[in-house]
Amino acid sequence: MxxxxxxxxxxxxxxxxxxxxxxxxxxxxxxxxxxxxxxxxLGLNGAGKTTTLQMLCGVLAPSGGSIRVAGVDLxxxxxxxxxxxxxxxxxxxxxxxxxxxxxxxxxxxxxxxxRQARAAAVGRAIExxxxxxxxxxxxxxxxxGYQQRVxxxxxIVHDPALIVLDxxxxxxxxxxxxxxxxxxxxxxxxxxxxxxxxxxxxxQAVSDRVTILHEGRELYSGAAVGEDDGELRYRxxxxxxxxxxxxxxxDGVRSAQAAPxxxxxxxxxxxxxxxxxxxxxxxxxxxxxxxxxxRRTLEQVFLDLTQAAGEETA
Amino acid sequence: MMILxxxxxxxxxxxxxxxxxxxxxxxxxxxxxxxxxxxEQFQAVYQPMLVRTNSPMGVTDLVLMxxxxxxxxxxxxxxxxxxxxxxxxxxxxxxxxxxxxxxxxLTITELVLxxxxxxxxxxxxxxxxxxxxxxxxxxxxxxDLGRLAAAALALTLLALAFASVALFASTLTLQPGVAVVxxxxxxxxxxxxxxxxxxxxxxxxxxxxxxxxESLVQGRVASEDIVYFVLLTVGFLGFTIQRxxxxxxxxx
Numbered sequence: 183m184x185x186x187x188x189x190x191x192x193x194x195x196x197x198x199x200x201x202x203x204x205x206x207x208x209x210x211x212x213x214x215x216x217x218x219x220x221x222x223x224l225g226l227n228g229a230g231k232t233t234t235l236q237m238l239c240g241v242l243a244p245s246g247g248s249i250r251v252a253g254v255d256l257x258x259x260x261x262x263x264x265x266x267x268x269x270x271x272x273x274x275x276x277x278x279x280x281x282x283x284x285x286x287x288x289x290x291x292x293x294x295x296x297r298q299a300r301a302a303a304v305g306r307a308i309e310x311x312x313x314x315x316x317x318x319x320x321x322x323x324x325x326x327g328y329q330q331r332v333x334x335x336x337x338i339v340h341d342p343a344l345i346v347l348d349x350x351x352x353x354x355x356x357x358x359x360x361x362x363x364x365x366x367x368x369x370x371x372x373x374x375x376x377x378x379x380x381x382x383x384x385x386q387a388v389s390d391r392v393t394i395l396h397e398g399r400e401l402y403s404g405a406a407v408g409e410d411d412g413e414l415r416y417r418x419x420x421x422x423x424x425x426x427x428x429x430x431x432x433d434g435v436r437s438a439q440a441a442p443x444x445x446x447x448x449x450x451x452x453x454x455x456x457x458x459x460x461x462x463x464x465x466x467x468x469x470x471x472x473x474x475x476x477r478r479t480l481e482q483v484f485l486d487l488t489q490a491a492g493e494e495t496a
Numbered sequence: 497m498m499i500l501x502x503x504x505x506x507x508x509x510x511x512x513x514x515x516x517x518x519x520x521x522x523x524x525x526x527x528x529x530x531x532x533x534x535x536e537q538f539q540a541v542y543q544p545m546l547v548r549t550n551s552p553m554g555v556t557d558l559v560l561m562x563x564x565x566x567x568x569x570x571x572x573x574x575x576x577x578x579x580x581x582x583x584x585x586x587x588x589x590x591x592x593x594x595x596x597x598x599x600x601x602l603t604i605t606e607l608v609l610x611x612x613x614x615x616x617x618x619x620x621x622x623x624x625x626x627x628x629x630x631x632x633x634x635x636x637x638x639x640d641l642g643r644l645a646a647a648a649l650a651l652t653l654l655a656l657a658f659a660s661v662a663l664f665a666s667t668l669t670l671q672p673g674v675a676v677v678x679x680x681x682x683x684x685x686x687x688x689x690x691x692x693x694x695x696x697x698x699x700x701x702x703x704x705x706x707x708x709x710e711s712l713v714q715g716r717v718a719s720e721d722i723v724y725f726v727l728l729t730v731g732f733l734g735f736t737i738q739r740x741x742x743x744x745x746x747x748x
Contacts, residue, residue, distance in 0.1 A: 260601075264599060273595075274592075280509060292501075292597070
């Protein structure tokens with residue numbers, strides 16, 4: 183992860199709030215993003231991801247809070263701030279009657295890319311999004327995957343400091359998803375990327391940090407990969423499993439319980455207990471088939487947090 | 497100038513769809529038919545009568561004025577404006593394409609003026625075809641060019657107002673059909689106000705659109721009428737800006 187040099191913060195949003203009538207869509211969210219970082223915004227449908235991104239891009243006015251993009255206040259100087267923004271909304275803002283190249287030239291012009299730099303900027307965006315083959319085709323006739331890529335191309339054509347992508351891989355086939363992930367990793371150099379998704383694997387695959395939203399509130403903000411918290415948690419699967427009580431009675435096993443996904447979850451007090459477990463399995467015919475360290479994955483973090491939040495409100 | 501670039505872009509996209517071409521073709525056919533029937537009527541009925549009575553009236557009074565003052569021309573202009581209302585903003589809000597403009601370094605005023613100029617540009621093309629037709633009579637006869645210019649000015653002012661109403665109506669709804677109905681509703685209400693309501697009331701008389709237009713078409717270019725059209729246009733553009741700003745506060 184990049185160091186958080188305050189001078190290079192591309193996005194500083196504090197205390198973001200948004201109400202739709204009486205309904206709270208977002209309550210007090212803080213987000214920061216440095217150059218070279220990818221931030222994943224994760225949440226169930228309706229968690230407030232799109233609302234957040236719309237506010238960051240000046241499409242929706244926040245009910246409260248402050249937003250600075252590349253050091254410029256978005257609410258005080260929207261025009262200057264939006265110059266540093268590239269935004270792919272949930273539905274790509276395409277002009278269906280236009281050709282791809284023509285549309286991207288317009289996107290560059292709209293963001294005030296100087297005339298002499300425009301052709302190069304469009305060429306670069308086309309290349310980065312692998313649109314070379316369809317540059318002369320009318321957008322309406324393109325497949326969903328290509329249209330999505332044209333949408334991303336319009337967001338990056340002016341080389342903005344901050345790139346905001348709302349569910350960039352939705353509706354794409356697995357190969358296209360791979361392509362978009364590679365593109366996001368590639369874009370990280372020299373930019374800050376913030377994107378939303380409700381797919382955990384996706385966020386885990388490309389982002390440095392993740393913020394989990396649930397019902398308009400931030401539930402978690404931290405590293406995107408599951409962390410090794412130093413505890414000795416293992417999962418063992420046997421062909422003829424013993425009762426968990428038998429295992430937990432063993433020396434060095436703090437607890438043992440049936441895991442929801444199958445097998446037995448073990449908490450050990452020292453690693454030597456593993457050897458005793460393997461020996462016991464061989465001696466007593468439990469037929470050990472699988473033994474692995476349990477890490478807290480983002481998925482668990484996510485499910486734990488959303489369930490806990492659900493129980494609280496219930 | 498971002499406004500002009502936006503207007504240019506809008507016009508180019510508009511002309512990539514079949515709508516404006518079909519509209520231009522239909523308008524040309526309908527107005528030409530109306531114009532030719534007026535010319536024929538003049539030749540067959542009025543001309544002998546004018547010669548007999550030694551009247552000072554001529555082609556300008558009996559062909560040009562009825563042409564520009566007719567329901568056919570007003571109706572075609574209204575139809576064009578209403579169809580523009582379908583596209584201008586309603587369609588883009590529906591498809592989500594407008595978000596690109598909202599997220600661009602562009603003020604709402606620039607956005608509205610760009611769209612407005614595009615709409616006006618199209619109506620101007622339409623009107624140019626109507627002005628060329630009577631001008632073609634110059635080949636065979638003499639016309640009062642001053643009055644032709646006054647009529648063209650009247651049409652232009654009418655287009656200014658219609659385009660601003662269409663743009664406003666287009667921001668009120670996501671449904672293109674509703675935008676058409678709203679445009680037609682607002683314009684017809686303005687047009688027919690003096691007929692429907694007590695026309696002795698000075699306020700009603702001022703707000704009603706038709707008397708101002710007719711007076712200009714008759715060749716009486718009064719600043720009062722010009723100011724009326726400018727006020728109407730600026731008013732609806734102001735409503736449009738307010739409305740779009742409000743949309744950003746409420747939802748995308």
